[in-house]
Amino acid sequence: MARSAIGRLFAGLRCLPVGNTQLQTQCSRWSSERTGVEASMFSHKPRDFSLPNPSWGEEMKRLYKHYNLQSEEAAGQGEDGEWWTRLPSYNRSLKYATGGVYLSKMIQSKARLFTRNIRDPGAAFEYVLFFRNDKQRCLCIFQAGHLLEGPPGHVHGGAIATMIDTVTGTHASLLSAPVMTANLNINYRSPIPLGSTVLIESTLDKEEGKKKFISCKVSSTDGSKLHTEATALFVSISVSHLLRG
Numbered sequence: 001m002a003r004s005a006i007g008r009l010f011a012g013l014r015c016l017p018v019g020n021t022q023l024q025t026q027c028s029r030w031s032s033e034r035t036g037v038e039a040s041m042f043s044h045k046p047r048d049f050s051l052p053n054p055s056w057g058e059e060m061k062r063l064y065k066h067y068n069l070q071s072e073e074a075a076g077q078g079e080d081g082e083w084w085t086r087l088p089s090y091n092r093s094l095k096y097a098t099g100g101v102y103l104s105k106m107i108q109s110k111a112r113l114f115t116r117n118i119r120d121p122g123a124a125f126e127y128v129l130f131f132r133n134d135k136q137r138c139l140c141i142f143q144a145g146h147l148l149e150g151p152p153g154h155v156h157g158g159a160i161a162t163m164i165d166t167v168t169g170t171h172a173s174l175l176s177a178p179v180m181t182a183n184l185n186i187n188y189r190s191p192i193p194l195g196s197t198v199l200i201e202s203t204l205d206k207e208e209g210k211k212k213f214i215s216c217k218v219s220s221t222d223g224s225k226l227h228t229e230a231t232a233l234f235v236s237i238s239v240s241h242l243l244r245g
């Protein structure tokens, strides 16, 4: 029973990397907004948290439209240049990515992705992630809600770290899932006002065997202010690493 579940898990995870065109194909399927086709790999219709909701401010909506348009145009024209593809985002990523495989040791039934577990839209982490077709960069538009306060009127450093880990971790997962964060170094340069929208950009610096070195910066949407800089190391793991507990 356990072996069969693990086999299905591996099969599911093989859909995640973009070492070939598979993920891009999946992402095209996932982008139900673009195609009108629901994700064929999911047994249910999970909520995609990366789609616009009424809590999004003007800047969040403007940037979303900007990058999503590039994604649509590239898909429509089949061009060879640079483009961005939106990543869907679910609150139970591993379960949905494996087509509903339930491994009780890894996925408790009440477990939810940390950044996607608050029901009130706009209260905490509102974000949408895009990856560039060459997989060298990811870009996240992040609107920080009122529950993320640290210093008065500004975003908590732990919430910023969470978003950096999320963006760089997703980036590393695109290159070869599954991965875990081994190291995260952060320099906080200027505070982020609560409620504001910022850009989080990650860049693949180098790959060495199981290791992926990724750098990241958080800046104002007009690029005039650098809020945070970080470097991260991700190590590829086997699924048995997670089962060891």
Ligand SMILES: CCCCCCCCCCCCCCCC(=O)SCCNC(=O)CCNC(=O)[C@H](O)C(C)(C)COP(=O)(O)OP(=O)(O)OC[C@H]1O[C@@H](n2cnc3c(N)ncnc32)[C@H](O)[C@@H]1OP(=O)(O)O
Pocket: 016, 093, 094, 097, 165, 166, 167, 169, 170, 173, 177, 178, 179, 180, 181, 182, 183, 209, 210, 211, 233, 235, 236, 237
């Ligand atoms: C499952 C996927 C689903 C995908 C769905 C995607 C959608 C959803 C996206 C959400 C995205 C959120 C992303 C959150 C990601 C986390 O937050 S993960 C949680 C926090 N991280 C942890 O708990 C990790 C705890 N640590 C560990 O488990 C183990 O130490 C590690 C990191 C896996 C490494 O262990 P290991 O595999 O035995 O590797 P090991 O042989 O010790 O070292 C391998 C290499 O890495 C180096 N290394 C290891 N650790 C370090 C370190 N700290 N510093 C420097 N070098 C190091 C070693 O020196 C070695 O180098 P080489 O000798 O090969 O040159």
